[in-house]
Amino acid sequence: MVLMKMKFSFQKRVKLAQALWLLSWVASIGGAVTFTLGVFLKTELHRRSEVMDNAEIHAVPNTLMIVGLTSLGVNFFAGRMCQDALDASRFPRWKGLLQPYLAVAVFLALVMLVAIVMSYAMKGSLEASLEVGLRNGIRFYKDTDTPGRCYRKQTIDQLQMAFQCCGNTDFRDWFEVQWISNRYLDFNSREVKDCIKSNVDGHYLVDSVPFSCCNPSSPRPCIQHRLTNDSAHYSYEYEAEELNIYVRGCREALVSYYMGLMNSIGAGVLSIFLVQMSVLVSLRYLQTAMEAVAGQENMEMETEGYLLEKSVKATAKEFRDKALTLLQLNQEDTMSGGRNPDALS
């Protein structure tokens, strides 16, 4: 019971080989495109790596890059094979290679699919990584004199301006952190002393945000200090103001940016995967059709091509049995090496 049997006349075989040659070139370009997309995604993730706690999300672009490179090689061989396929004298050269080659190629195509699934599945990991990274960034915003942290302020400011966001979850994160360094606080002033005394940890906490939270679309000059105090500013209502500062949190902004990027890349890689699978299916049909011709006198006879010789279940069973015998053989070899020769009797 053969899987998906198709009859191939000589002309059909020729056309199949030609179509396969063309498809293999298209798939090669697709592989190069996958590699480029992987490099692009990695660069974008690297740009904001200072606000990410771990690099787990880099598994997605790394996988894409590896798959892209290997598919270039796979498709190059597919092209060479189909060039030789119609020539009965050259085709037997490839006979031994084709089975393992197809197995490897199908495996790589599945890895491509896995990469796409990963890009959606790792959203939670990305979000957690950003949560920790942004929290640290906001905490060390004031430490511009501590080596290793002196560029956090610039990073966070530029991030907030570029992504039009403020704080981790929202702007209120800045109220819970001392973001003004003690170097710039006048400890002789009563206001500062009161503020610090009223706080348990002795931090100077105010209801203000840095200038990078300011929204340029606001009709009035930016109000960044004493945000919750309506009486501190003329004609100002804290609840009603929407355009003064950015209301979105940076974590949400970054996650939506990267998810959008990975969605577009995922759609592209999916179409490349479909092209790759069509290359492999055509190659399998060509291989089986040409194997039936081998050894025959009439090269131009009609032959049958199929995907699998037996049904899926039977092939899987066969494959499993083969693997088991291989393993058992290995076991017996190792065991017989320690046994006495009287086991032969």
Added chain:
Amino acid sequence: MAVLKVTFTKTKRDKLAQMLWILNWVSVVTGMILLSLGFFLKVEIQQRQELMSNREVYSVPNMLIAVGLIACAINFLGGKICYDCVDTTKFLRWKLLMLPYIICTFFFTFCLLAGAFMCYAMRHELEESLSIGLQDAMRFYKDTDKPGRCFLKRTVDLLQIHFQCCGNDGFRDWFHIQWISNRYLDMSRGEVADRLRSNVEGKYLTDGVPFSCCNPSSPRPCIQHQVTNNSAHYNYNYQAEELNLWPQGCRQALLEYYTHIMQSIGLTVLLIWLFELSVLTGVRYLQTSMENVLRQGDPDSESDGWLLENSFAETARYNFNIIKNLGKCYQVDDDPNIDFQSPTQPGPDNVHPKPIAFAT
């Protein structure tokens, strides 16, 4: 006495024609590059059109676009002509067109040169335009409630953030204009009323700048209000602070940006001009050598190609005479084909020394 005469064998002519065909197609590509550069510059200027006061700056990108289109067309035609030049029979089709084509292309190269020159010369106009445009934009910064000016605040803020600049020449420009609208000033407060009274025109002027002037590289949180008042902020020295606000003025920043773009474009146009000139020289040599071949009658023979048949002076004189005689109407005595008795007889026996026609 031809100018820069070169002898061409048949194979040399064919090679020249093929090479020129390829070069003409390369020139079509460079024409398209020119077109895209013109569009790019136009888009860049249009993005900041709210900050430029006059429209004359559009002349440069428009010129580049026009020149690019004409270059594409001319070189496309040139490619077709050179392709046909390999075959003498096909050349006859183009024979009459080639000389006008070469002359037109020669004058067109002057247009290319003018385009390159304009790219470098535009700087002065741009500087003036930006100066007035920025001044106006800053003046209307507070007018976010007036239609037609409501987006100027956003434009100026985004400009200062993106180009890392503050004000027209520097941040002090903000001290001379009222950038906080009266809608947000509490007139009942004494301080505000004092300030308004102390100013001649009744404007609320402070030594403060908008938030977009703040430099993120500063180690301390941004000081944007009371910038010149050292005692208003702890541990602050206005003269020593370099990183607090952007030091560069926006006019300088924008001018540098556009000058850089236009210098690159100008250089590209100059290179394209040199390339076009060399292609034109090749086409001229091809034309003259093909014409000489036809004159000699044997398509496979050697022929000469030149830039000008006679020296510069003679060619100029000849063309000048043509132009001079264009206006005059046809006169019988000047026509050499008509044989008539001249009033002065050369000899006593009344015989006009006519040239005797010999059988060839």
